[in-house]
Amino acid sequence: MSEVDRRPVPLWMLSPKEEGEINGRHGKFAREKCKDILTAFTECNRGRLLSTGWACRKQKNDMMECMLHYMHPDFREQIANEFLEEKKQLVLKARQENAELRNRVQGI
Numbered sequence: 001m002s003e004v005d006r007r008p009v010p011l012w013m014l015s016p017k018e019e020g021e022i023n024g025r026h027g028k029f030a031r032e033k034c035k036d037i038l039t040a041f042t043e044c045n046r047g048r049l050l051s052t053g054w055a056c057r058k059q060k061n062d063m064m065e066c067m068l069h070y071m072h073p074d075f076r077e078q079i080a081n082e083f084l085e086e087k088k089q090l091v092l093k094a095r096q097e098n099a100e101l102r103n104r105v106q107g108i
Contacts, residue, residue: 018087022080029079030070037066 014022031038041063044056 018083022076022083025083026071026076026079029075030067033070034063034066037062 037059041056041059044059045052048055
């Protein structure tokens with residue numbers, strides 16, 4: 001593995017689509033971590049219209065606290081680093097496959 005392969009990919013090199021992918025993963029991560037609290041809030045709201053504001057206040061506050069905790073930039077950075085590592089592995093695999101193909105073609 002060359003020195004270039006070991007350097008992390010800078011976040012500014014991400015495309016808008018990749019940024020969206022990271023944001024989507026971050027939201028999914030937070031929802032998974034807060035699953036029980038989100039379910040409690042949803043159940044409290046079931047069958048309510050106007051009374052939701054005061055009847056489900058505790059569940060709403062719990063949900064907001066949990067989501068805010070897991071939507072912290074530190075968690076996003078962790079998810080971004082995992083995404084970048086996946087992307088890097090795909091690039092390295094493609095390079096290796098291209099090198100193998102070149103070697104086979106040169107051997108013909």
